[in-house]
Amino acid sequence: MRPLSVTPRGRLARRALITVTLALTCAGLLATPADARASRVRLGSSADVGRASWGGPAYTMNGDGAVVPASMRRAVDAIRGGSGSIDVVVLAGSAPSSGSATPECDVVMGVGGVNSCTTWTLTRASDGNDPQVNQDIRNAEFVYFAGGDQCRYTAWKGTGLQASVQSVVAKGGGVGGGSAGTHINSSVVYDACVGSVTSGEALADPYDSYVTLTTGMFSWPHYGDTVNDSHFVARDRMGRLMAFTARAVQDGLTTQGRAWGVGIDEGGGSLYVDAQGRGTLFGADAYVVLADHRPEKAVAGQPLTYQRFKIWHLRPGATFDFAQRPDCGYYLRSVVAGRADTGLYDGTPAAPCA
Incomplete structure (x- = not known):
C-alpha cells in the first residue's frame, strides 16, 4: 500500500504541521534530493505489443489505491477486444512504504491478457517531460495512477505526460487509478495541495x-x-x-x-x-x-x-x-x-x- 497524505485530526494541528513542513522545505531539509531520478521497473515481456486498433476506451476508478482484479480484467478484455494482450504503465508519485516495489503491477500481471506492466515512480514535476516515461506511456494501452498524493499528479499538468496519457485513451486504450489516482481522473480534481479537508x-x-x-x-x-x-x-x-x-x-x-x-x-x-x-x-x-x-x-x-x-x-x-x-x-x-x-x-x- 502506498502512503496516504498525512491528515491529523485537528485543524490547528494540521496547520502547524503544514507550517513546519513548508519551513523545512524552504530550508532544503525536506526537498527532493538533487540526484533523485525517475525509477522504472518492468514486469513481463521486454517488448511492447503492436496493433493497429484497440477496443476502448475503458476506465477503472477505485475507492482505495489497490488494483481491483475484477474491474481491471473487464477493462483489459474490452481494450484487447477479447484477443491478444496489452501493455500497462503504472504511474506513482512515491515508492511504496513497505512490501513489493511494484504492488499494482503484481496484481495486473495476474489478470490475464497483459503482455507487460511497467511501474514508473516520478518524484518531480519535471519527470513528466522525461522522454522514456512518455515513450512507455504512448506505447501502452492502459495507464494506472497509483494511490498516494494527487497534488503530485496535478503537478504534471502541462507536461508531456499529460498529452501522452490522453493519447492512450484516444487510440482506444484506457486509464484508471485508485485513491489519489481516482481523483486525478475527474474533470475537476480535488488536489489536496494545501491539506486534506x-x-x-x-x-x-x-x-x-x-x-x-x-x-x-x-x-x-x-x-x-x-x-x-x-x-x-x-x-x-x-x-x-x-x-x-x-x-x-x-x-x-x-x-x-x-x-x-x-x-x-x-x-x-x-x-x-x-x-x-x-x-x-x-x-x-x-x-x-x-x-x-x-x-x-x-x-x-x-x-x-x-x-x-x-x-x-x-x-x-x-x-x-x-x-x-x-x-x-x-x-x-x-x-x-x-x-x-x-x-x-x-x-x-x-x-x-x-
Missing part, C-alpha cells in the same frame, strides 16, 4: 484554504463535469463532495451549470466505465451526487447553503449511464448554514425509475 470543514466554508481544485488535466469522453472522491463512506466524505460540487457550479468550473460528484468507497470498490459511458460498480458502494443549480449561498468564510442535492446510491453490480445521465432514481438531501440533512448515505428515491 473534512466534510465538516468544507461545509462550514466551501472556500476554506484546504479546498483547492484543479481543472484542465483530464476530461474523459462521457465522464465530463465530474469531481471524484475516494475512501468515501469509510471516511464520511459525502459532505465535502457536496461542497466540491456546489463550489464547481458556483465558480463555473463545469458546463451547463451542473457538477456530478462520484464517491467510491474503499474495500474493493471500483467503478468501471466502458466506451459507451456505461458505468458498472464492483466490490463496494458508490454514490453519484448532482449539484444542478447554483448554491443558495456559497461565500468565502461562510457556511454553505444548498437545497436539494440529487444523490444516487450505487451498490455492487449496479450500473450508471454517464453518457445519458438519468433523471430518476435519486433521493434528495440539503445543506443549510453548513449543516447537512441526516441520512446522507441512503434514502427513498424522490423520482423512482420505471
